[in-house]
Amino acid sequence: MLTFLLLAALTIPSQQNLSANEVNSPVAPEQVLAWQLEGLTQEEIREEASAHGLTTYPDIAFLSALSAAGADAETIRVVQRAPGPRNRWGLALRLPKATDYLYE
Secondary structure, eight states: HHHHHHHHHHSSSSGSSSSSHTTTBOOOOHHHHHHHHTTOOHHHHHHHHHHHOOOSSOOOHHHHHHHHOOOHHHHHHHHSSSSOOOOHHHHHHOOOOOHHHHHH
16 A cells, blocks of 8 residues: 555656746646636636647637536636747748739
């Protein structure tokens, strides 16, 4: 029994081992849903999503899952409008396509 407890204690990640970069990094949408299911308050979830942003933009299926898990409308709105991927320079880069002349 003691061996099991020691093994369990060693496998639990320590909050002290997280670097400052990991703590302030954007949050995955799956983590937001996990927080909701774990019972974090709506205010805490909104605070995290607003402060750190998300690693990817949430889609309709994710927002529906968040709603089904009990998130209120304000939390869904905040998550939907949370800053998205930090690497936005790639989104602005657009190569010309063969049909571009049709739109000009």
